[in-house]
Amino acid sequence: MSVIYILISISIVVAACFLIAFIRAVKSGQFDDDYTPSVRMLFEDELVKTKNKPKQK
Amino acid sequence: MEVQNCYHCGGPIVKKEEIVFDELSFCCTGCQTVYEIFSANDLTSYYEMGDAPGARVSVDVNRYNFLDQPHLVEKLISFDEGGTQITNLYIPHIHCSSCIWILENLNKLLPGVQRSQVNFHEKKVRIVFISETSSLKDIVLLLAKIGYEPYLSLEDYDQVQQKIDRSLIYRIGVAFFCFGNVMLLSFPEYFEVDEFWIQQYKGFFRWLIFGISLPAFLYSGWGYYEAAWKSIKAGILSIEIPIALGIIVMFLRSSYDIIFDHSQGFFDSMCSLIFFMLLGKLFQQKTYNFLSFERDYKSYFPMAVTKLVQGAEQAVAIYDIKIGDRLLIRNQELIPVDGILMSPQASIDYAFVSGEAEPIVKTSGDKIFAGGKQLGSGVEMEVLHEVSQSYLTSLWSHAVFQKEEDLAYRTLTDKISHYFTPGLLALAVLSFIGWFFVDVTTAFNVFTAILIVACPCALALTAPFTLGNVLRYFGSSKLYLKDAQVIEKMAQIDTVVFDKTGTLTTNSKAEIYYEGAVLEVAFKEAVKSVVRNSNHPLNRRLYSFFEQEKTTAVAHFEEVTGKGISGEVNGLHIALGSASFLQLETDQMLSETVVHLAINGVYQGKFVFDNPYRAGMETLLSRLHSHCELVVLSGDNAGEEAFLKRILPEGTTLVFNQKPDQKLNYIKNLQQEGKYVMMVGDGLNDAGALAQSNVGISISENVNVFSPACDGILDAQQFQLLDTYLKLSKKAVKTIKWSFGLSLLYNAVGLTFAVCGLLSPLVAAIIMPLSTITIVSFVSLQTAIGAKRAKI
Incomplete structure (x- = not known):
């Protein structure tokens, strides 16, 4: 049954790793701006080379 | 078509x-x-x-000439090493995803730019560039050329790199980690069956719980101990005292329980308590990053201005301007200091200062004041005062701007805790004495249990959640408040003071139209010339109504205050004024503002002024009047007094000719009479009054750019909702009071357990989160209903 010592220790270590990851993420400023990245990910990586002119409104 | x-x-x-x-x-x-x-x-x-x-x-390319000066550029660069520089520019135009896209593709437009990143909420772009290939000036010019002109002000010049405080998030993270793990490890013992398994591992579990809850106790909860200590030293019974007391007692009692092998202690409740309270704090901390509530004149003033040294232009920093310097003020540039106009004519827009939209024409030798904006071609001026000594900027040396945030203000929570804390301590001591005669150990248990269970977790959470919620509702309907405390203050308002120009009236040009016989050019010129001599606001507007006409000298000019003006121009006798001034028998419509015109004694027609007052003003004021005292403070002369008296509710106090410091003192006097004052203003000349008042709301046509220091910024289009906001604040405070009652009820239940000596860790672990969750849902529901009813 003493396996419980190992298992609980492991689980705590894993949780602590997540905590550290979270703190580092906050520190790097990832959560300071919660809007722009959501827009940025939708942009095309490359510029559209073909000049297909949009129709006039 | x-x-x-x-x-x-x-x-x-x-x-x-x-x-x-x-x-x-x-x-x-x-x-x-x-x-x-x-x-x-x-x-x-x-x-x-x-x-x-x-x-x-x-774009006026010359405007950015000052960016050639290394010592000015330096102020805008936040990082500079090995030829790579980083700058953060504030661009008010950022408003959509196209903006983000184009700004982040700046490197395609300018070779020196390496990377650019937009922060949408703050409307800022961070640009990394190589200074050898492109200078900061190139970047700023490019941005201006594509319609993303950065806003550079004197504030940037003084700016110290601000550190972002993220400690609350760290604390919450740690508290959540502790809370989760402790909860998990506490579970086996909740189902305390005297099993061999639990008996064997009890020690391990308990000491592990103890170890894990240490960071929550020492780090996450630290703010509460500090705050409690501060309020003890200040002699205030704030809510933090019972909170800190609860946490500390919980920790000590639990440690004692573990050491002497009594039970597993209350560590799980302690961690959840700290976690939930920190969460409440975060919720209340809704900030509008793109707005600044601490602005002073510095954010309006440019960083540099063009100085003329023997005819040559030279960019100098605003602070280096000396008395006697010659300055060149270009089109759309702000006049940074008081001075004397040297050029023949200037037309100056004082909209920032007074809210007056019509530009004022000054001629050579006139004194011009800091804060005005030159419209038209560039003008020269000679400096009379340095920046900090100018008429407008000297307002900021007033004591109101020096004092720190209202420390003396006691929130509703503090007021309740004023009674709660002594009551709680008395109850704990009494029960201790009572049990002492029965059993000493139980007496100690009961004493600590009372302090634990009564820890006003729910009490401390109601205000943050209610106010945080209301703050968000206000924000979505375009009233942006500095912090949650302002809502509590708004609920107490009994006097509302309005500025007139720019606040009650709109900033946009009001329409003027003419009804009557067709006017010849000569007539128009004559009218314009006469009108020019008068300082009456209507005449000033009439003057700008005639844009093209020339003016000539006027003879026999006469002004009858509040009635009209007359004068002779090239043999034409012009009379302008009210119907009674011209001895006309007309049935004047009450809500219409007109100026009648007679030339050589013959009635010609009338100029009709569209009401420049904001839509819905009359209904708003009459609604406000039912529960508040109203005052209108105006920097203008009493010209519109009669008209205002007619449209404003009876009993409204009207005060005219108020200078900025007089406005401030007027508010101060009201406060000394025991009034709780809300000031609604817009221009820089209201800044003193806004700072002095209990709640200062600044009306702004464009919330992104201009507003003086205040407690809240209101989008001008929502002006007529002011009354609704006040009502909703009152409602929020009522909700807080209700849920205080609710949480006291929970406390009573918990306390019964505690006083009877029956509080087990399991009971505590159930009662505490339960009370928290019900209270939070209660206030959220209440505020949501309130906001829905108010239709905001």
Whole structure:
């Protein structure tokens, strides 16, 4: 049954790793701006080379 | 016919000015140029993301000449090493995803730019560039050229790099980690069956719980101990005292329980308590990053201005301006200091200062004051005062701006805790004494249990959640408050003071139209010349109504205050004024503002002024009048007194000719009479009054750019909702009081357990989160209903 010592220790270590990851993420400023990245990910990586002119409104 | 809109900026196109390029229509060459720049660089996707996202551009290249000076550029650079520089620029125009896209593709337009990143909420772009290839000036000019003009002000000059405080998030993270793990490890013992398994591992579990809850106790909860200690030293019974006391007692009692092998202790409740309270704090901390509530004149003033040294232009920092210097003020530039106009004529827009939209014409030798904006061609001026000693800026040396945030203000929670804390301590001591005669150990248990269970977790959470919620509702209907405390203050308001120009009236030009016989050019010129001599606001507006006409000398000018003016121009006798002034028998409509005109004694017609007052003002004021005292403080003369008296509710106090410091003192006097004052203003001249009042609300046509220091910024379009906001604040405070009652009820239940000596860790672990959750849902529901009823 003493396996419980190992298992609980492991689980705590894993949780602590997540905590550290979270703190580092906050520190790097990832959560300071919660809007722009959501827009940025939708942009095309490359510029559209073909000049297909949009129709006039 | 359908009105065509510009492909770039979306503005309407005047047909004869339309420019067709690439089969697309533009309203001006500026817009077309921007399109050309984009299309030459394959950046036309800009237009596909949003409808006409651009801004009309009008760049005066010379405006940025000061960026040639290294010591000024330095102030805008936040990082500089090995030729790589980083700058953060504030760009008010950022408003859509196209903006983000184009700004993050700046490197396609300018070779020196390496990377640019937009922070949408703060409307800032961070640009990394190589200073050898492109200078900061190149970048700023490019941005200005494509319609994203950065806003550079004196504030940037003084700016110290601000550190972002993220400690609350760290604390919450740690508390959550502790809370989760402790909860998990506590579970086995909740189902305390005297099993061999639990008996064997009890010690391990308990000491592990103890170890894990240490960071929550020592780090996450630290703010509460500090705050409690501060309020003890200040002699205030704040809510933090019972909270800190609860946490500390919980920790000590639990440690004692573990050491002497009594039970597993209350560590799980302690961690959850700390976690939930920190969460409440975060919730209340809704901030509007893109707004600044601490602005002083520095954010309006430019960083540098052009000085003329023996005819040569030279950019100097504002602080280096000396008395006697000659300055060149270009079109749209702000006058940074008081001075004397040297050029023949200037037309100065004091909208920032007074809210008056019409520019004022000054001639050579006139004194011009800091804060005005020159419209038209550049003018020269000689400096009379240095920046900090100017008429307007000297206001900021007033004591109101020096004092720290209202420390003396006691929140509702503090007031309740004033009774709660002593009551709680008395109850704990009494029960201790009572049990002492029965059993000493139980007496200690009961004493600690009372302090634990009564820890006003729910009490401390109601205010943050209610106010945080209301703050969000206000924000979504465009009233942006500095912090949650303002809502509590708003609920107590009994006097509302309005500024007139720019607050009750709109900033946009009010329409004037003429009814009557056709006026010849000579007549128009004569009228304009006469009107020019008068300082009456209506006449001033009438003066700008005649844009093209010339003016000539006026003889026998006479002004009858509040009635009208007369004068002779080239043999024409002009009389302008009210119906009674011209001895007319007309049935004047009450709500209409008119100036009648008679030439050589013959009635010609009337100038009708569209009401410049904001839509809904009359209804708003009459609604406010039912529960508040109203005051209108105006910097203008008493010209419109009669009209205002007619449209404002009876009993409104009208005060005219108020200088900025007089406005401030007026508010101070009201406060000394025991009034709780809300000031609603807009211009810089209200800044003192806004700071002095209990709640200062600044009305702004464009919330992104201009507003003086205040407690809240209100979008001008929502002006008529002011009363609703006040009512909702009152409602919020009522909700807080209700839920205080609710949480006291929970406390009573918990305390019964505690006083009877029955509080087990399990009971505590159930009662505490349960009370928290019900209270939070109660207040959220209440505020949601309140906001829905108020239709905001």
